[in-house]
Amino acid sequence: MEKLLSDRIKSTPPSFIRSILKTAADPDIISFAGGLPNPVSFPQEELLASMERIVETYGSALFQYSITAGLPELRQYIAERYNRNFGLRLTMDNVLITTGSQQALDLISKVLLNAKDGVIIEKPSYLGAIQAFSQYQPVFYPVELTESGLNIEQFKTALQNNIKFVYAIPDFQNPTGLTYSLENRNCIYEILKDYEIVLIEDDPYGELRFDGVRLPYIGAGRLPGSILLGTFSKTVTPGMRVGFVICADQELLKHISVAKEASDLHTNIFAQYLIWDYLKHNDYEAHIAKIKQLYKEQAQAMMDAMERYFPPTVQYTRPQGGMFLWVTLPEGVSSLSLLPKALDKKVAFVPGDPFYINRKNTNTMRLNYTNADCETIDEGIRRLGDLLKELSVQ
Amino acid sequence: MEKLLSDRIKSTPPSFIRSILKTAADPDIISFAGGLPNPVSFPQEELLASMERIVETYGSALFQYSITAGLPELRQYIAERYNRNFGLRLTMDNVLITTGSQQALDLISKVLLNAKDGVIIEKPSYLGAIQAFSQYQPVFYPVELTESGLNIEQFKTALQNNIKFVYAIPDFQNPTGLTYSLENRNCIYEILKDYEIVLIEDDPYGELRFDGVRLPYIGAGRLPGSILLGTFSKTVTPGMRVGFVICADQELLKHISVAKEASDLHTNIFAQYLIWDYLKHNDYEAHIAKIKQLYKEQAQAMMDAMERYFPPTVQYTRPQGGMFLWVTLPEGVSSLSLLPKALDKKVAFVPGDPFYINRKNTNTMRLNYTNADCETIDEGIRRLGDLLKELSVQ
Numbered sequence: 016m017e018k019l020l021s022d023r024i025k026s027t028p029p030s031f032i033r034s035i036l037k038t039a040a041d042p043d044i045i046s047f048a049g050g051l052p053n054p055v056s057f058p059q060e061e062l063l064a065s066m067e068r069i070v071e072t073y074g075s076a077l078f079q080y081s082i083t084a085g086l087p088e089l090r091q092y093i094a095e096r097y098n099r100n101f102g103l104r105l106t107m108d109n110v111l112i113t114t115g116s117q118q119a120l121d122l123i124s125k126v127l128l129n130a131k132d133g134v135i136i137e138k139p140s141y142l143g144a145i146q147a148f149s150q151y152q153p154v155f156y157p158v159e160l161t162e163s164g165l166n167i168e169q170f171k172t173a174l175q176n177n178i179k180f181v182y183a184i185p186d187f188q189n190p191t192g193l194t195y196s197l198e199n200r201n202c203i204y205e206i207l208k209d210y211e212i213v214l215i216e217d218d219p220y221g222e223l224r225f226d227g228v229r230l231p232y233i234g235a236g237r238l239p240g241s242i243l244l245g246t247f248s249k250t251v252t253p254g255m256r257v258g259f260v261i262c263a264d265q266e267l268l269k270h271i272s273v274a275k276e277a278s279d280l281h282t283n284i285f286a287q288y289l290i291w292d293y294l295k296h297n298d299y300e301a302h303i304a305k306i307k308q309l310y311k312e313q314a315q316a317m318m319d320a321m322e323r324y325f326p327p328t329v330q331y332t333r334p335q336g337g338m339f340l341w342v343t344l345p346e347g348v349s350s351l352s353l354l355p356k357a358l359d360k361k362v363a364f365v366p367g368d369p370f371y372i373n374r375k376n377t378n379t380m381r382l383n384y385t386n387a388d389c390e391t392i393d394e395g396i397r398r399l400g401d402l403l404k405e406l407s408v409q
Numbered sequence: 410m411e412k413l414l415s416d417r418i419k420s421t422p423p424s425f426i427r428s429i430l431k432t433a434a435d436p437d438i439i440s441f442a443g444g445l446p447n448p449v450s451f452p453q454e455e456l457l458a459s460m461e462r463i464v465e466t467y468g469s470a471l472f473q474y475s476i477t478a479g480l481p482e483l484r485q486y487i488a489e490r491y492n493r494n495f496g497l498r499l500t501m502d503n504v505l506i507t508t509g510s511q512q513a514l515d516l517i518s519k520v521l522l523n524a525k526d527g528v529i530i531e532k533p534s535y536l537g538a539i540q541a542f543s544q545y546q547p548v549f550y551p552v553e554l555t556e557s558g559l560n561i562e563q564f565k566t567a568l569q570n571n572i573k574f575v576y577a578i579p580d581f582q583n584p585t586g587l588t589y590s591l592e593n594r595n596c597i598y599e600i601l602k603d604y605e606i607v608l609i610e611d612d613p614y615g616e617l618r619f620d621g622v623r624l625p626y627i628g629a630g631r632l633p634g635s636i637l638l639g640t641f642s643k644t645v646t647p648g649m650r651v652g653f654v655i656c657a658d659q660e661l662l663k664h665i666s667v668a669k670e671a672s673d674l675h676t677n678i679f680a681q682y683l684i685w686d687y688l689k690h691n692d693y694e695a696h697i698a699k700i701k702q703l704y705k706e707q708a709q710a711m712m713d714a715m716e717r718y719f720p721p722t723v724q725y726t727r728p729q730g731g732m733f734l735w736v737t738l739p740e741g742v743s744s745l746s747l748l749p750k751a752l753d754k755k756v757a758f759v760p761g762d763p764f765y766i767n768r769k770n771t772n773t774m775r776l777n778y779t780n781a782d783c784e785t786i787d788e789g790i791r792r793l794g795d796l797l798k799e800l801s802v803q
Contacts, residue, residue, distance in 0.1 A: 027671055070456075254475060
């Protein structure tokens, strides 16, 4: 069998996500390892009402094959929402529905990458993106992510290579929870406008800002070849796998659409009708406001607990939104080798390693605060704190 | 933009499927062009009842992220069904849920193909498969499909190349409607058992046999590295995009799973619960029996109408199941150049060209009989017959 495998699949790392989800399934473990929205944020009753309404109204269209680009009504809704909220000038022809944002990452790399092409990513970056891109065997150029955004000098240097695209999560980044400053965004824009390079601006968490003010996109609305990714996974339901690609360049979007057609024909059309009907018949903004309040409290509970239980040698980010917080242990401490001990204490996290290209035993870890209540968060951080204190004693 | 595109996407043909679906949407046109199941075959009421039941029973699990391999209960159901019906010895670990069968075609090529690797396909073959495989830039070795199956001499010759996999649809093939004979199946099995080559046996239509007796699989259950593809698209609903990969070789399946994780994390979990609940609470066999009766009548109506309206110089296959019938025009007649004239007469079909590798103006066409009632079929074939008669007069 081995000799039949493609070079591509040999260079694709199996993700930590699978083991994370398995860990999260053990009810005894307090898991900060997943990237799961809080299930209380799923509008179940409203979704069931929408199901009944759309079956009544649209009948067999919900269950039949459909077009690759996605439900026109949903694409129109998305275009209008982004025009209204962010001053973009989109039509539904600038929007393509994907089977979650993960598919967008796969399709874009499929369309743009030959083996050995260059890709700029943040350091650290989202492990699912690293996995998706790896399938197409690029050369990664990681650029340090700081408290204010990309390290601009490193970014300029990285751009000297044969780069096809830059992948960035400017709001509440996964894994760090960091947000690019306005100045950093403008600086990146000024640099990129002279290059024919695609900027992929991944924005799964932007709606979930619970502190500070919303900052403008880097590329959307001003860099013509840039791509903006969005999703309903964090605000309505991830299980339905409905994400979207926004792109002003319809030529590029057409190629992404051909790749999508070849990859899964179209995204579940029932799910598209469902999300659209839900949005139309409910107060989406009020729903988002509730999620934000919830996550603000949970993030605060985690930071408070860290203040209380972590030794002062341990640092952590203070996110203004999103789902994650990033912990830096003292130099030389491997979070990976800490994980089994944490699991013994019935608490889980993701070691930093899979968020980097070819790095082992980093002193960082990602913690998720959205999928546990405040008391559980406090207890989990206490357990982790005990472990970290034992460490600093040694 | 052009210079940013991958070689891969440049070699991926945009599919006829999109324009087919657009054509099918014009209510004035009698379309035999799509590959759409008859909407009366969707168990809408039963599916709505299942939706209400699963929301009540499983709540947030329907809307949360889930595991890549797919819902264990559904995989278990599939394993048991194939064990019972076809004497296989599967566990749920041999089953991976995909976002429709189209995704399976993408994932398998992703896992197996380097550029320039050889792929054996039928001549003609399913255009969606040609599109999916093309993304990975293989060399295609088409083997003539005859009334009894693959041309064995051509098959043996093709195997002399650097082949990674063979792709076959042995039952009611798309586009021809042809079925491999028992002898042909055994012959292919005997040849393949000495090669380390993956056989992909695509079986979307096998459940829809309305004439003759079911024949055994070529690879499933006896060629260890073979892959069997199945789907609920033709028997329950295509809109939900739930297909599956069956593979005895768990090592190979693990690689396909990594590729899936990198491509869309997992298939819509609500849809998986829905299909599973539907299967559990309804008489699936009785439902399939109804679809078969419907399609038998529609296929018969199409063949009867062809007998009546087509000139004797035009030949066509007589399918024992599935959704398609294949028409061969007199030598030298291009079905592609016939299409605009057919659309003028408000009838549509798919010209044979996209089912071949690099062939233009073939004298073949694919007709679908599942998505129109018998009267409409008769009228459509009459219009097409008029056109074909004008042709033979010239």
